[in-house]
Amino acid sequence: MEEFFQQLTNGLAVGGIYALIALGYTMVYGVLKLINFAHGDLFTYGAYLGLTLLTSLALTDRLGFAAGVLVLALMVMGLVAVLGALLERAAYRPLRQSPRLSAVVSALGASIFLQNTLMLIYGARFQVYPDNILPAATLNIFGLYLPLMRVLIVLASVLMMVALYLFIQKTKIGTAIRAAAIDQDAARLMGIDVNRVIMLVFLVGPALGGIAGLMVGLYYGQINFTMGWVYGMKAFTAAILGGIGNIPGAMVGGLLLGVIEALGAAYISLAWKDAIAFCVLILILIVRPTGLLGERVADKV
Amino acid sequence: MKQKLWVLAAALGLGIAAAAGAADTVKIGLMAPMTGSWASEGQGMKKIVELLAEQQNAKGGVLGKQIEVVTEDDGGDPRTASLAAQRLTTKGVAAVVGTYGSSVTEASQAIYDEAGIPQIANGSTAIRLTEKGLKHFFRTAPRDDEQGRMAAQTIDKLGFKKVAILHDSTSYAKGLADEANALMKKKGRDIVFFDALTPGERDYTTILTKLKGANPDVVLFTGYFPEAGLLLRQKKDMNWKVPFIGGDATNNADLVKIAGKEAADGYYFLSPPQPQDLDTADAKNFLADYQKKHNELPPSIWAVLAGDGFRAIVAGIAGAKSADGGQISGYLHKDLKNFSGLSGPISFDAKGDREGEVYRVYKVDGDGKFVLQKL
Amino acid sequence: MKPRPEVLGAGAFVALMAVAPLFLNAYQVDVLNSIGLYALLGLSLNLILGEAGLFNMGHAAFYAMGAYTAAILNTRYQIPILWTLPLSGAVAGAFALAVARPVVHLRGDYLLIVTIGVGEIVRIALVNDVFGITGGANGIFGIGRPRVFGYVIRRPEQFFYLIWGFVALSIFLFLRLKKSRFGRALNYLREDEVAAEGSGIDTAYYKLAAFGLGAAWAGMAGTLFAAKMTIISPESFSFWESVVLFMIVILGGAGSIAGVLLAAFLVVGLPEVFREFAGARMLVFGLVMMVMMIFRPQGLLPARGRRFPWVASAGALKQ
Numbered sequence: 005m006e007e008f009f010q011q012l013t014n015g016l017a018v019g020g021i022y023a024l025i026a027l028g029y030t031m032v033y034g035v036l037k038l039i040n041f042a043h044g045d046l047f048t049y050g051a052y053l054g055l056t057l058l059t060s061l062a063l064t065d066r067l068g069f070a071a072g073v074l075v076l077a078l079m080v081m082g083l084v085a086v087l088g089a090l091l092e093r094a095a096y097r098p099l100r101q102s103p104r105l106s107a108v109v110s111a112l113g114a115s116i117f118l119q120n121t122l123m124l125i126y127g128a129r130f131q132v133y134p135d136n137i138l139p140a141a142t143l144n145i146f147g148l149y150l151p152l153m154r155v156l157i158v159l160a161s162v163l164m165m166v167a168l169y170l171f172i173q174k175t176k177i178g179t180a181i182r183a184a185a186i187d188q189d190a191a192r193l194m195g196i197d198v199n200r201v202i203m204l205v206f207l208v209g210p211a212l213g214g215i216a217g218l219m220v221g222l223y224y225g226q227i228n229f230t231m232g233w234v235y236g237m238k239a240f241t242a243a244i245l246g247g248i249g250n251i252p253g254a255m256v257g258g259l260l261l262g263v264i265e266a267l268g269a270a271y272i273s274l275a276w277k278d279a280i281a282f283c284v285l286i287l288i289l290i291v292r293p294t295g296l297l298g299e300r301v302a303d304k305v
Numbered sequence: 306m307k308q309k310l311w312v313l314a315a316a317l318g319l320g321i322a323a324a325a326g327a328a329d330t331v332k333i334g335l336m337a338p339m340t341g342s343w344a345s346e347g348q349g350m351k352k353i354v355e356l357l358a359e360q361q362n363a364k365g366g367v368l369g370k371q372i373e374v375v376t377e378d379d380g381g382d383p384r385t386a387s388l389a390a391q392r393l394t395t396k397g398v399a400a401v402v403g404t405y406g407s408s409v410t411e412a413s414q415a416i417y418d419e420a421g422i423p424q425i426a427n428g429s430t431a432i433r434l435t436e437k438g439l440k441h442f443f444r445t446a447p448r449d450d451e452q453g454r455m456a457a458q459t460i461d462k463l464g465f466k467k468v469a470i471l472h473d474s475t476s477y478a479k480g481l482a483d484e485a486n487a488l489m490k491k492k493g494r495d496i497v498f499f500d501a502l503t504p505g506e507r508d509y510t511t512i513l514t515k516l517k518g519a520n521p522d523v524v525l526f527t528g529y530f531p532e533a534g535l536l537l538r539q540k541k542d543m544n545w546k547v548p549f550i551g552g553d554a555t556n557n558a559d560l561v562k563i564a565g566k567e568a569a570d571g572y573y574f575l576s577p578p579q580p581q582d583l584d585t586a587d588a589k590n591f592l593a594d595y596q597k598k599h600n601e602l603p604p605s606i607w608a609v610l611a612g613d614g615f616r617a618i619v620a621g622i623a624g625a626k627s628a629d630g631g632q633i634s635g636y637l638h639k640d641l642k643n644f645s646g647l648s649g650p651i652s653f654d655a656k657g658d659r660e661g662e663v664y665r666v667y668k669v670d671g672d673g674k675f676v677l678q679k680l
Numbered sequence: 681m682k683p684r685p686e687v688l689g690a691g692a693f694v695a696l697m698a699v700a701p702l703f704l705n706a707y708q709v710d711v712l713n714s715i716g717l718y719a720l721l722g723l724s725l726n727l728i729l730g731e732a733g734l735f736n737m738g739h740a741a742f743y744a745m746g747a748y749t750a751a752i753l754n755t756r757y758q759i760p761i762l763w764t765l766p767l768s769g770a771v772a773g774a775f776a777l778a779v780a781r782p783v784v785h786l787r788g789d790y791l792l793i794v795t796i797g798v799g800e801i802v803r804i805a806l807v808n809d810v811f812g813i814t815g816g817a818n819g820i821f822g823i824g825r826p827r828v829f830g831y832v833i834r835r836p837e838q839f840f841y842l843i844w845g846f847v848a849l850s851i852f853l854f855l856r857l858k859k860s861r862f863g864r865a866l867n868y869l870r871e872d873e874v875a876a877e878g879s880g881i882d883t884a885y886y887k888l889a890a891f892g893l894g895a896a897w898a899g900m901a902g903t904l905f906a907a908k909m910t911i912i913s914p915e916s917f918s919f920w921e922s923v924v925l926f927m928i929v930i931l932g933g934a935g936s937i938a939g940v941l942l943a944a945f946l947v948v949g950l951p952e953v954f955r956e957f958a959g960a961r962m963l964v965f966g967l968v969m970m971v972m973m974i975f976r977p978q979g980l981l982p983a984r985g986r987r988f989p990w991v992a993s994a995g996a997l998k999q
Contacts, residue, residue: 007518014510039789095970104788105735109930113969120340120963128344129604130531132562142544147705151542224507224666226563230342237796237919244793245670253941266511275474275501276514279804282797289790290782340962348959378955385914387909388714388952390837391707408819408913415910419834420706433821473809474914476817501808 005205010148011270012263017154019262020161024216025239026246026254027168028209034185034249041111042091042238044119046084046210050217051227052122054080073222075162081211085262088210089203091118100127115233122229130228133221153223160219162213165255172251181205181219191234202293247298256296261285322566330373330418331366331628333618334393334422336403336413337611338381342505345559346428349608350601351376352613354402359594360594374615383412389417390602398422399628400621402614405607407431408476414442423621423632423637428607431480432557435656439633443462443657445610445617447577447664449477453484455575455664460489460550462680463573469498469521471536473528481527481552497521504532510539513647529554530605533572534563537657541568546560553577553664555607561673571668571679577606577648579667582677588647594660606648613646620644632659686938687945697844701837709836710906714874716843717905719944722848722928723937724897730934730983731863732890734784734959735792738799739898739925743916744806745772747906751820752813754906761907762826765900772899773892780891784884799922806914819913826907839908850897851937858937861917866890866933924948933979942980946972964970 025047032040057063057079064072095114099107141152172178183191184201192198220235221227238261246257261281268280288296335354338347349610357373366372375396379386387403390413393401401417404410405428417424418439424436426444430452436441460468461478468489472482479501486496498519502512513536517525524547526533540549541564549572556576561569590614595603603609617637625632639658643650652660666678701709725739740785746768753767783794826833826842833842855915857863865886868876906912929949932939938942950968954961972980 007514009510010514013835014508014514017510018508033789039792097976098974099977103930103934105729105930105934106458106973106977106979109927110970110973112927113966113973116962116966118966120960120966123340123344124960124963128348130345130559130563132559135565135567137704142542149543165965220507224535225538225565226507226531230505231507235507241793244790248789258371270515273500274515275503275808276804277503279801284795286783286797288796289786293786293790295790339959344959378959378961383909383911383913384714385951386712388707391710392955395705395707408817408911408915411821411911412909431818433818474817477817479817 006146006148007270010265013148013154014124015263016259016267017262018160019242019259020158021216021235021258022239022242022261023165023255023258024161024219025213026233026243026258027165027251028137028213029240029243030246030248030251030254031181031205031209033204033243035181036096036100036107036190038107039111039240040096040209041108041113041236041240042095042114042118043209043213044232044234044239045115045122046088046091046126046232047213047217047220047235047239048122048227048229048232049087049118049212050080050084050230051221052126052131053083053214054216054218054221055131055227062282065116075219077215080168080214084214084217085207085211088206088213091210092202092206115236119229119232127228129183130226133225135228157219157223161216162255163213166250169219169251169255170214170236177204213292241281241285245288245295247295250295250297250299253297260296328642329372331368331622332373332375332396332397332398333403333615334398334403335615336376336379336386336389336401337376337391337608338405338409339376339378341381341549343381343405345382345604347378350403350427350611353595353603353612356595356598357612357615360591361619367619368626368628372619374617377523379409379413381406381409383408386410386412387416393417394420394422396673400425400430400618400633402611402618403427404429406477407434410434415438417441423618423630423634425637426471427611427614431476435658439636439657443614443628443634443637443653443659444495445613445616445648445651445659446607447553448658450484451632451662452575452664453481453488455666456481456485456527456550456552457488457492457494459492459573459575459666460523460525461492461678463548465523465548466495467495467497467522469516469519469575470496471498471516471524471526471528472501473504474501475504475528477554478527478529478552480526485525485527498524502528502532504528506532507535508539509536509613510543512536513540513543513545517543517547521547523547524549526550526555527551527552530557530560532564534551534560534676535568537564537568537572541565542619548573550574553606556667556675558602559604561669566671569669569670569673574667574669574675575664576667577610577663577674578665578677579675581604582665585645587645591647602617613648613651616646617651618640656670694848698910706836709840710897711949713836713839713843713908715944716840716847717908718925718928719847719899720843720850720901720904721898721925722932722944723847723854724894724901724939725925726889726894726929726932726935726940727854727857727866727897728894729929730936730940731858731866731870732887733934734890735788736795736891736894737792737922737926738795738797738802738919739894740917740921741795741799741802742772742776742802742895742898742917743897743902743905744802744914745775746902747912747917748806748814748820748902749899750903750906751823751912754823755820756813758824761824761825761903762828765903768903769896769900772902773896776895777888778857780888784891795894796919796922798958799917799919801918803914803917806917815913817914819911819916820906821911823906823910823912825910833907843904845907846900851941854937862886868881870935871947917928927969929978931969933976933982936979936981936983939979939981939983946980965968 028043063132095110180196242257243254244262246253269277337350364372377389379389386409400423407429410429411424423441427497430449456642472478551574553576555574621637622635623635642652728736749768749771750764753764754761764950928943932943
């Protein structure tokens with residue numbers, strides 16, 4: 005039983021990261037009906053930018069751990085957000101009136117481009133965050149091993165998700181985003197600047213992806229230029245699992261996918277872990293064709 | 306728009322048609338993963354082979370001609386590798402060095418063999434590569450069965466009883482895991498765990514939790530260094546003290562960087578000797594030159610083995626007094642004995658395998674240094 | 681009636697391809713072979729994604745089914761590799777029908793992730809040596825060379841005629857199919873599923889048929905791949921392969937046979953051309969994909985509004 009709970013917490017820690025990245029997919033999809041395949045690479049940029057800023061500015065030395073990491077996180081979020089907005093401008097805006105799949109191919113091209121840019125700048129070798137930045141404390145609760153950082157990661161993810169949810173639900177700008185997601189033309193007629201909404205979505209989504217990249221870098225230490233592909237795929241799966249376009253769905257989907265993977269690996273088979281996760285996904289979609297929290301809408305033609 | 310398409314089509318045609326002009330050089334091919342997941346290995350291979358060529362040329366090249374290294378990217382994937390091989394065969398190379406990864410090498414073997422071009426693979430340890438009776442295939446890398454034997458023997462000598470084996474489902478790691486598993490079972494070792502992780506991920510605590518549940522005396526991990534580094538790091542975070550033994554794919558300077566010195570302390574791995582553990586003047590001088598030029602050590606022993614492949618080819622061309630593939634292969638099979646390689650003496654047997662005991666046992670010390678063990 | 685320009689263009693293309701091996705070296709011919717295989721796979725995916733509009737990003741699974749069926753039959757039962765073509769197609773098609781049956785009604789992007797999932801499940805099954813017949817990560821090696829009328833096919837230029845002959849046959853059949861009742865039903869389905877259903881088209885039947893047929897064709901392409909490589913392993917059927925095929929169809933122009941051909945040339949050929957850029961070749965490739973999509977959002981040679989839209993010069997009519 006102890007092992008079960010241990011695996012459960014393992015799954016939640018992984019799932020928290022998936023959920024943060026999934027939010028970027030789902031927000032963009034909600035407004036543009038576009039699967040932004042380059043989102044995973046923005047996550048990687050978060051990890052690399054974090055490393056560069058951390059080592060070149062020595063933030064944690066100057067400001068102490070908590071303040072240093074906070075400043076670092078804000079800088080990474082800002083930079084990746086700008087990158088996301090640039091990506092939208094260059095690769096997606098020209099295709100907004102085009103068939104949806106054309107934008108998907110443009111996104112795939114952007115993904116290849118971004119990934120290989122990183123390889124050329126930083127080289128192909130693994131990059132490693134400096135050791136001993138993080139407090140290495142491990143909590144031991146009823147025999148469960150919980151490194152402090154894992155707890156912090158899950159808490160930070162949940163905190164950001166809740167903040168995003170409140171932003172979307174309670175603020176005026178959030179309402180505009182929701183309106184544009186439901187019907188762009190109608191939103192435009194109501195005086196909403198849809199272009200600005202889209203720009204905003206491409207700022208917030210990548211910012212969350214970037215911070216997820218920074219967290220992975222800080223906690224796991226090792227980063228490389230292809231890591232966004234694996235995380236991106238998982239996060240996209242999570243977004244679909246929860247019902248793409250739905251923000252609480254991305255959170256639930258992410259955490260659930262992490263848990264399914266952990267328990268599948270623990271009790272069925274390690275080697276078949278990803279296959280098990282996809283089987284569960286397919287079964288869920290057969291029962292609920294639009295994901296767990298997705299709305300059942302007729303296909304807009 | 307039509308014009309643009311024609312321009313594209315013309316560019317494509319030109320690119321394909323760009324043929325290699327013959328010159329007064331001896332061309333030696335290098336097939337390496339310059340892009341894709343193993344790009345770091347490929348780039349190390351290229352740096353080493355090009356530096357060696359530069360040095361050889363300064364000494365007058367071979368057969369009185371300068372050596373030209375022709376590098377082709379195999380992308381670390383079999384289909385791209387077969388194209389890279391076809392391309393090298395049309396470029397008039399005398400012989401080819403490479404590549405990293407058994408299945409990638411395998412996709413190119415038949416092409417070189419049919420073209421009569423000797424190939425010396427550097428990071429391809431799968432047993433069957435040399436069991437096909439190919440006349441022109443050699444490797445400076447050892448074979449998986451030798452490493453499996455060494456792994457079983459080492460675990461025996463260190464006195465561990467309950468063994469957990471973890472691989473990563475790649476051709477190489479699975480083969481090594483199977484080999485070691487069979488040998489240890491025969492000797493009556495208790496194999497308490499045998500499964501695979503998914504490479505390329507970041508979080509392996511699920512696997513470690515499961516491993517810990519099996520309560521082994523030692524864990525044999527046969528996969529690659531990025532995962533090994535993460536496993537060690539996360540194992541330390543768990544306060545789990547079990548020793549780990551790894552295969553030669555974990556012999557990479559980045560292992561300690563990824564794991565952190567503290568977590569890597571006490572990690573054993575099997576590997577062909579590290580260049581710095583060789584006392585030949587050749588190896589020492591070369592490494593000093595390499596460090597001077599690139600300001601770092603080679604990423605791994607596999608890149609160094611590519612260098613050995615290159616040196617063996619140069620020796621083969623000089624020895625056979627010809628750049629003809631058949632003659633080079635003949636020389637390498639019969640006449641190249643105890644050639645002084647960077648990684649130790651090199652001789653090839655009839656199959657093209659490297660002769661002699663190659664594996665050593667290393668242990669990582671508290672400073673993150675790889676220390677040769679005497680067992 | 682004067683011959684239409686697209687017919688002339690097609691004729692010129694066929695003539696050029698027929699003599700191409702005489703002027704090219706082994707590497708160049710082999711690049712064309714690779715292009716031919718991808719063209720074949722692209723054409724098969726075009727039926728599903730282009731004609732019927734079903735988002736399939738797991739096409740490598742069906743390709744793998746065919747390749748493995750052929751390899752297993754050949755290495756275990758010594759059945760000549762080309763004889764396995766129909767069976768490889770049938771196995772891949774049947775597999776596609778079985779997996780598509782419960783999910784084919786899913787909305788676009790949900791179907792996309794399910795097909796990605798199917799592709800990954802198949803790959804993981806192959807890696808884990810499912811039923812002990814796939815050889816795990818090693819794959820299957822020692823696949824026999826194909827024979828045609830007693831001639832062993834071994835060299836790149838011999839494979840060239842085998843592969844491109846099959847491409848030509850496929851184009852012929854797919855063109856017929858496109859103009860048939862079946863093809864028109866698929867297009868109707870793609871353009872407006874609700875209206876198609878309303879006009880009495882059995883949408884589920886046509887979707888499944890497109891899936892089965894496209895997968896069967898991919899399976900046969902798999903057989904040719906196995907015959908050419910003589911060794912197959914799971915990494916040849918990764919998610920990335922499905923992505924490449926997806927790009928070929930959309931870049932060419934969904935539903936356009938000429939477009940798929942051109943896109944196969946570009947997507948497979950450009951990374952080869954860009955070998956000059958060494959480490960930056962994939963970067964340039966990614967950039968080119970983006971730029972091409974932005975300048976030709978409907979695809980390079982869109983299908984709509986042309987009766988024989990399968991030649992590069994077809995655009996001349998409108999310009």
